[in-house]
Amino acid sequence: MKKxxxxxxxxxxxxxxAFADGHAKEVKLGIILGFTGPIESLTPSMGDAAELAMKExxxxxxxxxxxxxxxxxxxxxxxxxxxxxxxxERQITGDGVKGIVGADCxxxxxxxxxxVALANGVVMVSPSAxxxxxxxxEDNGLFFRTSPSDARQGVVMTEVLMEQDIKEVAxxxxxxxxxxxxxxxFQAAFEEAGGTVTINAAHEDGKADYxxxxxxxxxxxxxxxxxxxxxxxxGSGIVRAALDSGAxxxxxxxxxxxxxKLVENFGSEIDGSSGQxxxxxxxxxxxxxxxxxxxxxxxxxxxxxxxxAAALILLAMQSAGSMEPGDYKDKVxxxxxxxxxxxxxxxxxxxxxxxxxxxxxxxxxxxxxxxxGPGEAAGNYRVVGFEGGAEVTAGRK
Amino acid sequence: MDFLNAxxxxxxxxxxxxxxxxxxxxxxxxxxxxxxxxxxxxxxxHGDTMAFGTMFVILITWGLQGLGVSFGPLPTALLALPFGxxxxxxFLLITDRFVYRFYRRERVKPVVFVMVSLGVxxxxxxxTRFIIGPGDQRFADGERFIIRARDFKEMTGLNEGLAxxxxxxxxLVTAIIVVAVLFWFLNKTRTxxxxxxxxxxEDLALLSGINPERVVMITWLIVAALATVAGTLYGLDKSxxxxxxxxxxxPIFAAAIVGGLxxxxxxxxxxxxxxxxxxxxxYAFKKVAGYVLPDALAPSGLAQLLSTDYKFAVSFVxxxxxxxxxxxxxxxxxxx
Numbered sequence: 002m003k004k005x006x007x008x009x010x011x012x013x014x015x016x017x018x019a020f021a022d023g024h025a026k027e028v029k030l031g032i033i034l035g036f037t038g039p040i041e042s043l044t045p046s047m048g049d050a051a052e053l054a055m056k057e058x059x060x061x062x063x064x065x066x067x068x069x070x071x072x073x074x075x076x077x078x079x080x081x082x083x084x085x086x087x088x089x090e091r092q093i094t095g096d097g098v099k100g101i102v103g104a105d106c107x108x109x110x111x112x113x114x115x116x117v118a119l120a121n122g123v124v125m126v127s128p129s130a131x132x133x134x135x136x137x138x139e140d141n142g143l144f145f146r147t148s149p150s151d152a153r154q155g156v157v158m159t160e161v162l163m164e165q166d167i168k169e170v171a172x173x174x175x176x177x178x179x180x181x182x183x184x185x186x187f188q189a190a191f192e193e194a195g196g197t198v199t200i201n202a203a204h205e206d207g208k209a210d211y212x213x214x215x216x217x218x219x220x221x222x223x224x225x226x227x228x229x230x231x232x233x234x235x236g237s238g239i240v241r242a243a244l245d246s247g248a249x250x251x252x253x254x255x256x257x258x259x260x261x262k263l264v265e266n267f268g269s270e271i272d273g274s275s276g277q278x279x280x281x282x283x284x285x286x287x288x289x290x291x292x293x294x295x296x297x298x299x300x301x302x303x304x305x306x307x308x309x310a311a312a313l314i315l316l317a318m319q320s321a322g323s324m325e326p327g328d329y330k331d332k333v334x335x336x337x338x339x340x341x342x343x344x345x346x347x348x349x350x351x352x353x354x355x356x357x358x359x360x361x362x363x364x365x366x367x368x369x370x371x372x373x374g375p376g377e378a379a380g381n382y383r384v385v386g387f388e389g390g391a392e393v394t395a396g397r398k
Numbered sequence: 399m400d401f402l403n404a405x406x407x408x409x410x411x412x413x414x415x416x417x418x419x420x421x422x423x424x425x426x427x428x429x430x431x432x433x434x435x436x437x438x439x440x441x442x443x444h445g446d447t448m449a450f451g452t453m454f455v456i457l458i459t460w461g462l463q464g465l466g467v468s469f470g471p472l473p474t475a476l477l478a479l480p481f482g483x484x485x486x487x488x489f490l491l492i493t494d495r496f497v498y499r500f501y502r503r504e505r506v507k508p509v510v511f512v513m514v515s516l517g518v519x520x521x522x523x524x525x526t527r528f529i530i531g532p533g534d535q536r537f538a539d540g541e542r543f544i545i546r547a548r549d550f551k552e553m554t555g556l557n558e559g560l561a562x563x564x565x566x567x568x569x570l571v572t573a574i575i576v577v578a579v580l581f582w583f584l585n586k587t588r589t590x591x592x593x594x595x596x597x598x599x600e601d602l603a604l605l606s607g608i609n610p611e612r613v614v615m616i617t618w619l620i621v622a623a624l625a626t627v628a629g630t631l632y633g634l635d636k637s638x639x640x641x642x643x644x645x646x647x648x649p650i651f652a653a654a655i656v657g658g659l660x661x662x663x664x665x666x667x668x669x670x671x672x673x674x675x676x677x678x679x680x681y682a683f684k685k686v687a688g689y690v691l692p693d694a695l696a697p698s699g700l701a702q703l704l705s706t707d708y709k710f711a712v713s714f715v716x717x718x719x720x721x722x723x724x725x726x727x728x729x730x731x732x733x734x
Contacts, residue, residue, distance in 0.1 A: 216682065245542075
């Protein structure tokens, strides 16, 4: 029995070494997204997009002399910080991932960053966490995001409203990290620009009736009502109640509200309203849609951002000539920004070759990536207007 | 002019929505109070009975709409209402036959009945979600407004608009009709009198030859009608979502207890007390005060007592105050 145990141990030890040798050229990347939970309808295409970038790199055979990139999926749940940190811990210590694409929602992203990624020194690139609080979180240069901070959206919103000469607005937000963060950053930017926010009130999602909330908003008054909510949730309820009671007849909608559903719900009743949402130019999104070729929903929110997140990690590795997070974390900003040759989505092989030859690249990708400040996307917004019951593009910022 | 503006703002944001909400709560509370008075237990399944009945009204409405049937300017759901009531009544009678009757024969304590109703609540809860799903359903059609805010402003030249939705009008009219019929039934008909006798003193009623099973059956029929009507009106006016009906249980019980459990008149008064407290306590009076008061006295803040987030807390507080100082409610009902 003892011999048998010894023999088994020895064999497994040898097998282990052989296994490691055979896969010395394997790079594992974690994909931690909320595959269950409140944004479960968005995450499948986000995960697919990240894996598309990895496959593209693997197929090129150029990363670190032919390394193979293997994705490891994990469920962030979007809301349960405990579950999300456990998944990240397991991926880093168990699977040995060298970087993480994720997480998705702002709350769990912050939890993984401070509890797991910092302690283990692993790079995280989130495609969709937009809370302004993450800009100032302690990250040792390990955290990046390919989506813009809502601090930026607050400034864009202010510009849009100021250009239309609107100086006084009422503001309501959905009562969570997203809504609160966006509402506060907008209020700060708007007041700095000389505007007045007459009321900044929360609303709860999933209620049947918002007439009391609208009563308070109407009492405070304003030229326009800013609704920082979700179109499938309380946001539409607020708009409905405001229109019904005649409290407001024009609105401003941030990204959570811009959707085909909005026009479907309200048609020409919201004519004269405005809004904005992060969106790459038509040209880039068309290019990415062609690249995906119908394998998944290419224009779904945060899907192109997921492709870019995975691509950035891999390009930084190539630039540093190492798959260790400690080596490549300083290269992320370099590959994302000028100077260098512009790299579109689908041109990762070309980028890897340039980096291998010691050249510089400026990654554009699916969303025109430009990292600013603490490593977050500068953000390109499409300004929308509503005319004759339809949503129209009113400019870009 | 300023005074008129203030009045219209108050009507638009407090009185009209408060009245409609109050009528919906009153109908719900009537059902709770009837069960408490005659069957002698607090029916926790009432909110879900409302959702259950409304669900059938919605399904039948969709069917009618599919067939191209409409009710002119009124919502089609009103046509579907009687059928919804029948299905809901059938379900309640089956529940009574297989669940409550056993415990009634055992003569169990009221608290056991409450727990049984809790179980029934979970079953109905699940059935509703299983059949129609947990999401929002919209089934209102027909003319949406009696008066639109914009038209009102043009008509009167005032700064403030007044909007009255068709559903708010229907809610009030239906509630008045239902309450009138119910009171006529309880006070004038032989069956209604036997129900009141059963409620006052069960043993005496039995001695005088009243058939208890018949009284129980008729109670469930009335409760099914009240619950389905209340649920449909609430769903038409706001929106149908199973979870919000479950949450309605709190203000409905508050209304029934404030009015005095077992007293139908109290249930109606309680419904309006709770509805108006919720709306006025959370309303920001800045605008109204700004019109009425001279400029120097006009408030710069919102003049709001409680944020709208605390709407449900208002019913809790009223409930506690009434239980502490007047356990039998405003109109003398049974003490809890």
